[in-house]
Amino acid sequence: MSAAGGPGGGAVERWGSGGPWEEIVGYSRVVRAGDHIHVAGTTATVDGVVVGVGDVAEQARVALSIIARALAEAGASLADVVRTRIFVTDITHWEAVGRVHGEVFGAVKPVATMVEVSRLIDPDHLIEIEVDAFSPVR
Numbered sequence: 001m002s003a004a005g006g007p008g009g010g011a012v013e014r015w016g017s018g019g020p021w022e023e024i025v026g027y028s029r030v031v032r033a034g035d036h037i038h039v040a041g042t043t044a045t046v047d048g049v050v051v052g053v054g055d056v057a058e059q060a061r062v063a064l065s066i067i068a069r070a071l072a073e074a075g076a077s078l079a080d081v082v083r084t085r086i087f088v089t090d091i092t093h094w095e096a097v098g099r100v101h102g103e104v105f106g107a108v109k110p111v112a113t114m115v116e117v118s119r120l121i122d123p124d125h126l127i128e129i130e131v132d133a134f135s136p137v138r
């Protein structure tokens with residue numbers, strides 16, 4: 001974790017996952033800026049290997065479990081999520097992705113966007129998810 005002053009003097013804390021793209025691109029897995037937590041786009045990549053190749057629902061489940069761990073590092077949970085952004089490489093799979101989203105967020109009901117993109121960083125990635133959460137600093 002690293003910390004720095006944010007706008008208005010508030011603390012901004014950053015955590016990385018150790019993934020190879022973070023250093024190359026220059027980003028953090030999760031950032032807490034006061035009561036707001038932002039989790040970077042997350043794919044179903046575990047220890048450098050894409051999980052659930054060919055199965056968008058499984059990739060969504062894996063990505064959301066990685067997101068849950070990132071939120072926990074910042075002192076939040078999936079129950080604190082207020083926005084999700086879902087990027088899929090084939091929008092015809094919207095319902096399978098939507099069902100997984102509903103399994104996780106059915107009671108939370110964050111605002112959500114799902115869009116089709118031409119491709120993701122690895123050809124085996126079918127989905128990438130990012131979230132924003134609100135969790136008052138305790």
